[in-house]
Amino acid sequence: MTVIMDGKKLRDKILEELKIKLANLRLVPKLVVISVGDDPASKIYVNNKKKYAEKIGIEAVILKLPEDVTTDALLDRIDALNRDPAVTAILVQLPLPVHINKLDILSAILPEKDVDGFTPYNSGLLFSGAKPYAYPATPRGILRLLDEYNIELDGKHVVVVGRSNIVGKPLAQMMLNRNATVTVCHSHTKNLAEITKTADILVSAAGGKIIEDNMLKSNCVVIDVGIFRDDNGKLRGDVNFETVSKIASHITPVPGGVGPMTIASLMLNTVDLLENSGKI
Numbered sequence: 298m299t300v301i302m303d304g305k306k307l308r309d310k311i312l313e314e315l316k317i318k319l320a321n322l323r324l325v326p327k328l329v330v331i332s333v334g335d336d337p338a339s340k341i342y343v344n345n346k347k348k349y350a351e352k353i354g355i356e357a358v359i360l361k362l363p364e365d366v367t368t369d370a371l372l373d374r375i376d377a378l379n380r381d382p383a384v385t386a387i388l389v390q391l392p393l394p395v396h397i398n399k400l401d402i403l404s405a406i407l408p409e410k411d412v413d414g415f416t417p418y419n420s421g422l423l424f425s426g427a428k429p430y431a432y433p434a435t436p437r438g439i440l441r442l443l444d445e446y447n448i449e450l451d452g453k454h455v456v457v458v459g460r461s462n463i464v465g466k467p468l469a470q471m472m473l474n475r476n477a478t479v480t481v482c483h484s485h486t487k488n489l490a491e492i493t494k495t496a497d498i499l500v501s502a503a504g505g506k507i508i509e510d511n512m513l514k515s516n517c518v519v520i521d522v523g524i525f526r527d528d529n530g531k532l533r534g535d536v537n538f539e540t541v542s543k544i545a546s547h548i549t550p551v552p553g554g555v556g557p558m559t560i561a562s563l564m565l566n567t568v569d570l571l572e573n574s575g576k577i
Contacts, residue, residue, distance in 0.1 A: 300446065300547045302520075304438070307445050308557035312353050315564055319354040326385040326571040327356040328412065329378055333371065333397070334364035339390050346388070349560050355567055368397050372405050379407045385574065386412035386567045391463075409574065412566045415462070424470050430573065431566040436468035438558025439500065439520055440475070446547055448498070448518055450475040456493050458482045458535070459502035464522055468500060501535035510540040519548040522555050 319325070328350050332343045343359055350357035362371065378384045387410045393399050400417070408418040408430050419429035443450065455472045459465035460483045469479045477498070482489055484503075490512040493499055501508050502522035513519065523535030534551030542548050549555055571577060 299542050299545050301542075302442055302446055302547055302549045302554055304442060304549060304554040304557040307442060308561040311441075311561040312349065312564060315568055316353040318568065322571070322577055324571065324577050325354065325356050326567050327358065327383055328386045328388065328567050329358045329360055329384055331360045331362065331371070331374065331387070331389045333362045333366055333390070334394055336392070339392075343390050345560065346563060349564060350567065353564060355564065364394055366394075366397075368401060371397065371402060375402070375405045379405075379410060384410065385571045386410055388412050388563075410570060412563060412570060414467070414566070420462070420467070423467060426474060431570060432471065432562070433463060433467045434562035434566060435464050435502075435522065435555060435559045436471050437562040437565070439468060439522070439555060440471060441562065442520070442549070442555070442558050443498075443518070448547065450477040450498070452476060452478070453497040454478045454480070454495055455498045455500065456480045456482060456496035457500045457502065458489070458493070458508070459500075459504070459522070461502065464502040468502070503535050506533055506535055506537065508536040508541065510537065510544050513541060513544060515544050516546040517544075519545045520555065521549050521551050524551055524556065 330343050330346055332339060347357040347359055378387050387406050389402055393402060403415050404417055406416050408416050411419050412431055414429050414431040414433040419431060422429040450472060455477045457465050457469050457479060460481055465481060469481050472479045480492055482492055493512045494514050496517055498518040499513060500520040500522065504523050519536055519541055521534035521536040525533060527533045532552050538550065
């Protein structure tokens, strides 16, 4: 019988543990989320982060900047937050407007306040096998979910579909660090189904419904990172849940699987940054 991996339940468990932990700390972590422009999806994500942070006792501030903000002005804001001892964690909500170079902005955040783990410094630590100040939230959440369901990674073949800097690449490295054998596929991969059929664990973060049951072997573990609305307005993922859930040993639903774990991981990262700051 297929196990549905409940990200909401695990998120709530983690947040409750963090709430208790924060109640016993003498300092309150402060998370600042920089939101540029009026992207509707970004607004939802930013407000969600603030809601869950405040729910467990993290001070959360949304710094809203106009769409036409200059790179220099944005860098000045980040510099001020870097120098502010009250600020524990800084997050720049992506995507940024096209006139702003994302790498320049992410590079400006102090690694020890980089709650997303996206700065080149933290990425370098991760890919060198060292421990970064923070792990990217979605990959961290996926690993935590696999651990919760006692899914072993050592020696397993993991196929990651998608090579983004936010999910695919860091997740592949984190899986390698756990002794998995990892194959990364993407939009230029030929014969995708031949590769996915060899997966013990399949993670799809491609951004479109592409994974069908005939592309997988029986009893594989399936992690669906994709999320979009279909023609009927229903939230769906990369994986055809209706058919794949009949052959997988474990599968994440959309919504309710990876998404809640991303939020939980962001909160874990915020608390970790405070604990590692030497202030407590």
